[in-house]
Amino acid sequence: MLHVYLLSKSTFLLNYGSFQSLLILLLLCLATAEETKPGKKSYWYSHDYPNPQTEPERCGRSSDNPSWxxxxxxxxxxxxxxxxxxxxxxxxxxxxxxxxxxxxxxxxxxxxxxxxxxxxxxxxxxxxxxxxxxxxxxxxxxxxxxxxxxxxxxxxxxxxxxxxxxxxxxxxxxxxxxxxxxxxxxxxxxxxxxxxxxxxxxxxxxxxxxxxxxxxxxxxxxxxxxxxxxxxxxxxxxxxxxxxxxxxxxxSRFPRSSLLFNTLFNLSLCTFLLTYTDIVFI
Missing domain, CATH: 3.10.310.50 (Diaminopimelate Epimerase; Chain A, domain 1)
Structure with a gap:
């Protein structure tokens, strides 16, 4: 259970389990943000993109199935x-x-x-x-x-x-x-x-x-x-x-924007708690 006491320094008293959850959330946010970055090989050049008439296998097709x-x-x-x-x-x-x-x-x-x-x-x-x-x-x-x-x-x-x-x-x-x-x-x-x-x-x-x-x-x-x-x-x-x-x-533009917003919000929350509060384990 989370216990919060209003003291003169606005000190937040968090139990150890809550603090662990906070750190896990921060790590997940960072991992998710990293995962969304485009990789070096995540795109195609037009000159290297396969031709389905001559390279059906590179297009995900069987070798005997030329296609458009x-x-x-x-x-x-x-x-x-x-x-x-x-x-x-x-x-x-x-x-x-x-x-x-x-x-x-x-x-x-x-x-x-x-x-x-x-x-x-x-x-x-x-x-x-x-x-x-x-x-x-x-x-x-x-x-x-x-x-x-x-x-x-x-x-x-x-x-x-x-x-x-x-x-x-x-x-x-x-x-x-x-x-x-x-x-x-x-x-x-x-x-x-x-x-x-x-x-x-x-x-x-x-x-x-x-x-x-x-x-x-x-x-x-x-x-x-x-x-x-x-x-x-x-x-x-x-x-x-x-x-x-x-x-x-x-x-999808909306889910991507939503993911970015959630990530930034959670990172801001973590930064606020770690910077402007005194954390005491009970």
């Missing part, structure tokens, strides 16, 4: 990746881009997907000082480099690239000129608004990508219906324990 989806940090299972492959292939085979080559070869828009823990930017990545506009500019550059590396030069400009960087909290879509005639920035924003919440935890990434690619397919087929507020009102049944188990709170 790369997941080197193992966010999703290979079984779910195969389901997404089928969906991506259906977009390519069932849509038609407004181009002679697409029409004569009976194919449509090609969607590529890159998942990663973090993309390399520069030293501002370590201190979080880069403005959000520059962050999305970096995402665009990263996606453009991968699109070129994976698909080469497209004759009809029908490529669409989806990039998700978890620690950066970035879900970015880059559409080439022909694809952008239908999948313009307004449509991309509508889709992102309704799917981004699924990317806030690991188990939701597959569902988010499935919805996202399906929406893009409907846009190219000219039958997209904006879910609007009805979709965004669906309750997200995510518990704190699920977030802790997957450690996916790193890509």
């Amino acid at each position: 989806l790369c997941d080197p940090d193992n966010f999703i299972s290979e079984e779910n990746a195969k389901k997404l492959d089928k969906l991506i292939n259906s977009v390519y085979s069932e849509t038609r881009c407004n181009c002679y080559t697409c029409i004569t070869n009976s194919h449509g828009y090609l969607i590529m997907v890159a998942l990663m823990e973090a993309m390399y930017r520069d030293e501002s990545q370590l201190n979080g000082t880069k403005p959000i506009q520059e962050l999305y500019h970096d995402a665009r550059t990263f996606a453009a480099n991968l699109m070129k590396n994976w698909g080469g030069k497209s004759s009809c400009k029908e490529y669409v690239f989806i990039l998700f960087s978890r620690s950066d909290s970035v879900l970015y879509t880059l559409a080439q000129e022909n694809a952008k005639l239908l999948l313009n920035n307004t449509m991309i924003k509508k889709v992102n608004r309704n799917v981004f919440r699924y990317f806030s935890y690991k188990e939701g990434i597959v569902k988010g990508l499935t919805k996202m690619i399906t929406y893009y397919k409907d846009i190219f087929l000219r039958k997209f219906k904006d879910p609007g507020t009805q979709e965004s009102l669906i309750k997200n049944r995510l518990t704190y324990s699920q977030v802790q188990d997957t450690k996916s709170h790193a890509n």
Whole structure:
């Protein structure tokens, strides 16, 4: 039991068990703060990020399964990746881009997907000082480099690239000129608004990508219906324990801010007790 006596020096009398708990809390706070720092190998360079067409194993796939989806940090299972492959292939085979080559070869828009823990930017990545506009500019550059590396030069400009960087909290879509005639920035924003919440935890990434690619397919087929507020009102049944188990709170701005606030608060409390009070064990 904690005993506190108001003396002339405002002395706090703490029992030994309470003081031990205080020290353990301090150590946990410091360990948690250290754990959230980006590691030297926690990000990808665009030139080193694997190509799922030529390096499927580095993308978390079997060697005999070239794909347009790369997941080197193992966010999703290979079984779910195969389901997404089928969906991506259906977009390519069932849509038609407004181009002679697409029409004569009976194919449509090609969607590529890159998942990663973090993309390399520069030293501002370590201190979080880069403005959000520059962050999305970096995402665009990263996606453009991968699109070129994976698909080469497209004759009809029908490529669409989806990039998700978890620690950066970035879900970015880059559409080439022909694809952008239908999948313009307004449509991309509508889709992102309704799917981004699924990317806030690991188990939701597959569902988010499935919805996202399906929406893009409907846009190219000219039958997209904006879910609007009805979709965004669906309750997200995510518990704190699920977030802790997957450690996916790193890509959600609110949990990260909450963790930082709690850490600073606890450190301030510990500093106050140790600096401005006399501690006596009883």
